[in-house]
Amino acid sequence: MILNSINEPADLKLLSHRQLVELCEELRTFIVDAVNTNGGHLGSNLGIVELTVALHRSLNSPNDIILFDTGHQAYVHKLLTGRIDGFAKLKRKGGISGYPSREESDHDWIENSHASTVLAYAHGLATATQSLNQTEPVDNRRIVAVLGDGSLTGGMAFEGLNNLGHSGSDVTIVLNDNGRSYAPTISLLTDSLIKIRSNPVYMRRQRMLESFTARLPIIGKYSLAGIRASKAAIREALEPQAFFEPLGVRYMGPFDGHNIEELEVALTNADKFDGPVVLHVRTQKGRGFAPAENDHVKAMHDTSPHFLDKEAGSGANPTAPPADANTAPSPTSTSIEPKPDSYTDAFTESLIKLADEHQEIVAITAAMPDSTGLLPFRERFGDRCIDVGIAEQHGVTAAAGMAMGGLRPVMAVYSTFLTRAFDQVNLDVGLHRCPVIFCLDRAGITGSDGPSHNGILDMVLLSKVPGMTIFAPSSYQELQQMLHDAYDITDGPVCIRWPKTSAPSATPDQVGIGVNARKITTGSDVCIIGVGKMAGAATEAAEQLTQHGISATVWDPRAAKPLDPAMLDDAANHGLVVTAEDGLAEGGIGSSIGLRLAGRGPEVHVLGVPTEYITHDSADTILHNLGLDAEGIANTVLQCLNRG
């Protein structure tokens, strides 16, 4: 296997083009197997194979800096930089991270995994390189930023373009255009890119222009003049240039992102210009794996493990040539779908019911209609589902505007991505008391995607927004009830936050109402307050404690804000109160409870997530290690009561 002989990017430079084609096949097979075993990002990595090979052949990483926006598409980069063994445990403890990681390799310069940041990093690194060059020159360093068309929809990407163009920084921006985020990208610029790639006249002339440029012996003012003159010939299809070039960013392309030779020439040519250059590279998401190519929902952007079994069970042949996209649209996705009993599923079901009753309800997503459970809503209500692109900040303020205009926006977003838009939540929505409902999926510890994807800040931050109501459901039925109750709150924003896990089923008497807390058991030795999914763990802990002769009161606060005074009064009658939440302990709900009970008698012990970046592992293992499960809660009680 050629792949086994690649320990570092330099090894690639020894291969013939025939061997490179073989290597790309091996890379695809390897990635499909690794993701099938562990789950992970598939479609984006299959689409970027040749581009990554070309980048590493053209550049000299890590002296040259290759930055991947978001970083979910860096598996090939990892495989070409000596990390093949880590893939056996991709995203699992002891295995490789699903995103770039500076701890893993010098070839990884950034690792944040929230989208649209790469041009800002590139601008900063280019500024530093330029500044250092005046004192201690860095060896001919190139900076290349790889940015998807989806990530280009984020505000930070536009801000980055503006600053790169203005500063004239030497950065090559590789626009990896596959036409999709998870779903098709929402952007008229992308529409222009699509038009330009499907215009045969433009493509022909562009090829002539590129070969003309490549043949020039010296790239300088003469060739620039030549290119400017040639541009006159392609005026009819100038939209991308019209966008990039007034910003001071040169546009080159489009190039075939699956043709290594063409890409290498383009990367070499881009280096000959001063200032920022966009190389528009066209790729196909999911390339070479039929189920991903045919997944019209999200091109298997991310998948759970063992999808090959599912494919085999369906009678489909994963290695068969892809079906014709025009004749075989598949409405379903082979990717992660909410389990029938998941919180996401409860949200989908109840939002549709509510929207049937109330025409003014609209749903907002930031490029993730599928994973946030909005696809059935979109199928039913069409343009009442608004995809704003990967633009959470814009989405939040736009929601404020919609609410001011009489709509009732429900923004469905992962907890970790809403925190990026905290200022907008606080001032644009909160200050204006707009009745926007934020539905936060993947709240709490998500685990395997590493520190950037845990949803542990939402309760800390949102509880500081005046007038914000925060619900944390502990069952399928509670989420449904809370969505109805949220609709009735019209004088300010509401947040409902839930974990990725399946949701326990509750009987009608186990479902509360409004912002009232719900008492689950009555005891005398300790009062345990479990927020959201921790209510279940608290109830189990109470059962375990009976074996130690300890009787516990258990409360499910339901509303993390405002806190129910009846619950606080009851808690105040106990000598010990233990709170548990799957968010940061410092500044979280337990600490609010502690403040409210100060001076009223009980000792309050707050269990929550420490203020740390938590390395990837399974969510259950992380929670267990933090003492945030039944056993951990029971042990804390025993220790506090000196019975441990």
Ligand SMILES: Cc1ncc(C[n+]2csc(CCOP(=O)(O)OP(=O)(O)O)c2C)c(N)n1
């Ligand atoms: C701020 C933020 N919002 C949402 C996401 C979730 N997310 C991860 S990848 C992705 C799509 C990226 O699309 P694109 O940049 O075109 O890359 P592709 O996967 O198509 O190669 C999204 C929405 C994220 N990582 N960061």
